[in-house]
Amino acid sequence: MTDVARPPFDDAVARALAEFDDLVVVSMSSDEIPRVRASGVAAPLAELTAHGAFERDELLVPGWREDDPPVGVVVYTPAVVRRPAPVILHLHGGGLIAGNADSDMPATAELAERTGCAIVSVEYRLAPEHPYPAALEDAAAALRWLAGPDAPAALDGDRIIVAGVSAGGGLAAATALFARDQGGPRIAGLVLLCPMLDHRSDSESARQMAGHGSWDRGANATAWAAYLADVEGGVPPYASPAVADSLAGLPPTFIDVGSAETFRDECVAFARRMWADGGDAELHVWPGGAHAFDFLAPWTVLARDARRAREEWLRRLLHRI
Template sequence: MDFTSPSTTREAPPLDPELSEALAALGPAAREPFTPENLAARQARDATARPRPTARDLRADGRFEVEELRVPGAPDAPDVTLVSARPAGVAGPLPLLYYMHGGGMIMGNAWSVLPKLLRDWALPLELAVISVEYRLAPRTRYPGPLEDCYAGFVWAAEHATALGIDAGRVIVGGKSAGGGLAAALALLARDRGGPAPIGQLLICPMLDDRNDTRSSHQMAGVDVWDRTSNATAWQALLGDRYGAADLPPYAAPARATDLSRLPPAYIEVGAAETFRDEDVAYADALWQAGGQAELHVWPGACHGFDTFAPEAALSRDARDARTRWLRRILERSGNR
């Protein structure tokens, strides 16, 4: 199947000038698509190159308390590693951000995202963070990664006192694939009667395996995570179930037909991004179901823009918007 023919670069929205300059500095490799043929090599390269700070590194000379935990996984599944961190010396049970890293379900680790989460949110908001080391595709296919996240989520809620967290003030969140997992986790917790999060932080979430929105065609061969890469990742995750008409919403939350009784959502995406239309549609579906969603579509932003251009004006605005939403959700929950 040709994943690029429906679109041309001319049709794509223009990139923000700061982001365009930063992306050009990364060279053509930044836009090299993932394919089934290069997936194993790309995964090996990422595992070698991606930072993996130790617990000692994350403690940052005593500013944070950090512990790696091994907790029971789903039945017949291995244990799950959670990296638990909180500002040092802060008394009382803290609200928790239960976070799933990005990487298209095929890359990433629980440790690399923590320095930024701790700096941006744990300190200023007095927030505990648990980052989940879920298993990656294609070695582990759906539902394995989501079940890892759910098992850790339930365990954390059940051990809230020992962890020093407030089980009634938990936000699930993630970026890209992690955002999709966070949305799926909110659905799964609702339907299984599990712990109820007070919010879902969905940063450019990966939600729709069908990969057939206008933006997925428009950004083919243009976005840093384009339609070819997206198809490769979904195929790795779903295997023989890729494209199945009866795929459950926990595999791809855009498939959900019932979005009622879900926690308030923060959803952001770039206007020049593959996931734009599926993320906007998800926010609209939450509103149609009577739910709450705060939607930000950043003009001229591509996928992962704040990672490779952290000092760009759009990146600073996005960080500020996320922080304001988190603070507002936490203040509301603290005043119940």
Template sequence: MRGPALDPELKALLADMQLSTELTPEMLQAIRQMPSQPFKTDAERHDVTLGEIELTVFRPKGITPAGCVYWIHGGGMVMGDRFSQIDIPLQWLTELGVAVVTVEHRLAPEATGTTQVEDCYRGLLWAAGELGIGTIVVAGISAGGGLAAGVTLMARDLVGPRIAAQVLICPMLDHRNDSPSSRQYEGVPGVWTREMNEFGWRSVLGDATDVSPYVSPALAEDLSGLPPTYVDTGTAEVFRDEDVAYAARLWAAGGDAELHTWAGGFHGFDAIFPDAALSRRARRTRTEWLARKLSG
């Protein structure tokens, strides 16, 4: 079953990348040894260690932050660090005047079950209690988007901290990995395929049958009482259908949710190629939504 066509500009950019269908333990080890991508910022920075996890706080210079974005990085639950895709929230820092807290949670397969979402929730509690910023937005991309959804569910169920909004960028929400869009990207070399997704989920869950909705938020029976939510995804990616379904379930529960499904976008397209025309549109739309929620 063939998936939707890629955006022509993104397709041309992808042609220069070495793509695969699978992720193996050996490939993962090699990826983990690669250095973090460099980034530039004029923001004030300090690092915090909370037991097994680390946080970095970025603050805009010379102003009182308009809010705090708690950022959770992507990487399929198995790779990445707190500076992965950091340019996305740092753009919000520059344009919207928010502080950014980014969390380095433990990774699978070393950390399994609910460990990662509990790490992220622990960091969120610290940020809410120590920074003195009342408005907190939880945001994440890919696996980080799934963890952001799980943390937001956890904050609702444990009665705090209060989250003003959540931004879920191409989130990894459903361990069942059996949607039509997932099957469309099976056996097809790409940035994130059905086979890679299976590797990531198996690394977290093993053969477990009792899966927490905090880990796989698509399992949550009740999506009421959640904060305003932004969900975006591409039409040409594994997570398309589970992301659309999550937004629809938020609406069905009476929630405030905005969904954007970018035609021709592959998984994480605007993180990988931020200067492509479709990426600029996606980032601008997301930033404008967040600005409205912060001002409201």
């Protein structure tokens, strides 16, 4: 049996995958979820706040329903605020089974500082303890609070960009679909970084990258099974955005993904469907990028180019709204 042809990794990304093999999650079983959770390392407070560029506060906001538990959010407000700042509503990665509100934060803080934004990061509930729709409802509750009268005055609830990494990117897309269909708050833009959009994980790239990279279809299947444990019948688009009948009416969207990763084809398909439905999407497929390559190896030329592209897109968006 011959090996499946795969696109090559960027040389620097390949070295990072070999060096940080403890961060590589392939063929994960449900028994390994505690190990994946424990592998997350909290960044120092100085990095979380971009060395004092932001003030950090932990708050509780009302849950989606009256009897739901409150949702934790971490608010990063620019240290100097002359007028209400646009807000990145951040949804962290971790396969919907790991991570916390401070995950991915140094990179998100860098993006926010360079574009004049504040950040609200959501401590959404994780599967398998809290399967769908818990994470979606927590994200929707945070969005509703942020757009309402009880959010801090320094945050501009009319300029909300919903962003997410990996599972958080899929959750961001699901939150936008939910807000569109349920008459929720207006979202000014979506930033989907290597988003986890399709529970089926049967694309060509998913098959190509099985057993390789930093997150493969085996790990993906375990994560989706945990998240969808209580779903009966068809999987709803608010869980798996790729199955939505239409992507019309979504806000302007930035999508990026690596060429050598599991989610490549589902991200390309999502952008193509947005265009077909009359939407505004910018897609970047970074040659040689593994899953979440710019978080795994932020010092690489490829990572710097990827971060610069999303920064430029967000600046253009903010000039329009």
